[in-house]
Amino acid sequence: MAQAYLQFNTTNFCVGLSAAPVFLSQTPTTTRTTTRTTTTTTTTTTTSMAALSQVALLAGTLLLGVFLGSIGTLCLTSGAAFQTSGAEVRFLSPSSLALRVDGASSVATDDVVKHSLAHPAAKLEPAPKVCVVAGVGPGIGEHVARRFAAGGCRVALLARDAGKLANISETIPGSKAYSCDVTDSKLVEAVFAAIRADLGEVDALIYNVGGGAFRGYSNITAETLELDFKTNTLGLLLTAQQVGPKMAERGRGVIGVTGATSSWRGLAYTAGFAPGKFASRGLAQSLARDLGPKGVHVFHAVIDGGVSSSTSSNTSMHPEDIAETYYNLALQPRSAWTFELSMFAWADATWYSI
Numbered sequence: 001m002a003q004a005y006l007q008f009n010t011t012n013f014c015v016g017l018s019a020a021p022v023f024l025s026q027t028p029t030t031t032r033t034t035t036r037t038t039t040t041t042t043t044t045t046t047t048s049m050a051a052l053s054q055v056a057l058l059a060g061t062l063l064l065g066v067f068l069g070s071i072g073t074l075c076l077t078s079g080a081a082f083q084t085s086g087a088e089v090r091f092l093s094p095s096s097l098a099l100r101v102d103g104a105s106s107v108a109t110d111d112v113v114k115h116s117l118a119h120p121a122a123k124l125e126p127a128p129k130v131c132v133v134a135g136v137g138p139g140i141g142e143h144v145a146r147r148f149a150a151g152g153c154r155v156a157l158l159a160r161d162a163g164k165l166a167n168i169s170e171t172i173p174g175s176k177a178y179s180c181d182v183t184d185s186k187l188v189e190a191v192f193a194a195i196r197a198d199l200g201e202v203d204a205l206i207y208n209v210g211g212g213a214f215r216g217y218s219n220i221t222a223e224t225l226e227l228d229f230k231t232n233t234l235g236l237l238l239t240a241q242q243v244g245p246k247m248a249e250r251g252r253g254v255i256g257v258t259g260a261t262s263s264w265r266g267l268a269y270t271a272g273f274a275p276g277k278f279a280s281r282g283l284a285q286s287l288a289r290d291l292g293p294k295g296v297h298v299f300h301a302v303i304d305g306g307v308s309s310s311t312s313s314n315t316s317m318h319p320e321d322i323a324e325t326y327y328n329l330a331l332q333p334r335s336a337w338t339f340e341l342s343m344f345a346w347a348d349a350t351w352y353s354i
């Protein structure tokens with residue numbers, strides 16, 4: 001289904017609207033001049049009426065600007081967005097809003113959507129239509145799935161615990177749960193075949209599986225290290241192999257990988273976690289080098305701190321905010337792709353890897 005994204009600055013819009021009657025009133029002036037000899041009184045009245053209505057329109061549209069700005073501030077502070085199954089209005093800043101319209105047949109192409117009056121040259125990638133989130137629990141995985149679904153995407157949720165997945169899936173319209181251990185190549189193959197049959201070709205893969213042992217080197221067994229490597233890296237390889245070739249063939253797609261502070265830094269107690277995260281980052285770089293020139297955007301997001309929905313803490317990263325960033329990354333214009341970024345809660349200097 002075609003989707004149109006329009007982004008515009010409400011202040012510019014309202015100022016433009018205010019100016020419109022002034023410009024419009026210039027044209028009829030000529031006509032009035034030619035008939036002035038016979039209709040002087042009427043013209044004067046019409047001109048004052050026109051001036052009055054211009055002032056009224058000017059004031060009205062400026063008030064509209066102030067009103068939209070206040071709604072924008074309110075929506076931004078409360079995180080609200082207006083959404084129906086066919087459209088979404090989201091405030092990007094108090095004075096700038098984005099409007100998504102599904103099924104917009106008047107849009108010539110949904111491949112490259114030109115938008116934003118302020119930056120008319122900005123071109124976003126098309127919004128993904130089928131997304132796989134590998135590694136779904138109540139944190140980042142669920143919220144990423146939720147954000148992509150809100151963008152009109154059908155989302156496959158992958159994790160091992162089928163009961164948990166079913167509960168999450170019930171709350172996300174357009175999602176479907178697939179129980180899968182992503183370190184098992186046979187299972188991965190079967191599950192991705194089912195996803196293609198159920199939902200269609202995959203446009204976006206978010207590899208969010210992670211885990212390992214938070215222990216020092218002397219307490220790490222060979223099995224622990226192997227599991228760390230499999231969870232963080234082998235699963236990424238197996239899932240990327242399922243979607244990469246087709247994305248490259250179509251010349252578009254996105255593969256996002258969740259990293260951690262341990263992707264950049266080994267600490268004394270992360271000997272059973274950092275090695276797998278380092279390897280995952282290395283594989284993400286290889287994927288980006290291979291798939292980037294084929295039109296597939298690969299990014300690696302370093303989650304530099306602890307994730308929690310708690311709003312009472314200034315040091316926790318909210319999974320819904322991380323998910324918003326992932327969604328924006330997925331839509332980035334291809335002339336300025338991000339490969340890697342780090343995110344951290346503003347007051348949590350403990351973890352800063354910068």
Ligand SMILES: NC(=O)c1ccc[n+]([C@@H]2O[C@H](COP(=O)([O-])OP(=O)(O)OC[C@H]3O[C@@H](n4cnc5c(N)ncnc54)[C@H](OP(=O)(O)O)[C@@H]3O)[C@@H](O)[C@H]2O)c1
Pocket residue numbers: 134135136137138139140141142158159160161162164180181182183208209210211231235258259260261303304305306307308319
């Ligand atoms: N949470 C944090 O504070 C934090 C901080 C920095 C980085 N990260 C990174 O964020 C990612 C996870 O996000 P999250 O912590 O918010 O977790 P989450 O999205 O709530 O859940 C991730 C899910 O991955 C699933 N999983 C684990 N191993 C799997 C496997 N072999 N196959 C399939 N699914 C598997 C688990 O479910 P099942 O047990 O049902 O399979 C788990 O619930 C990881 O990459 C982690 O390193 C997290």
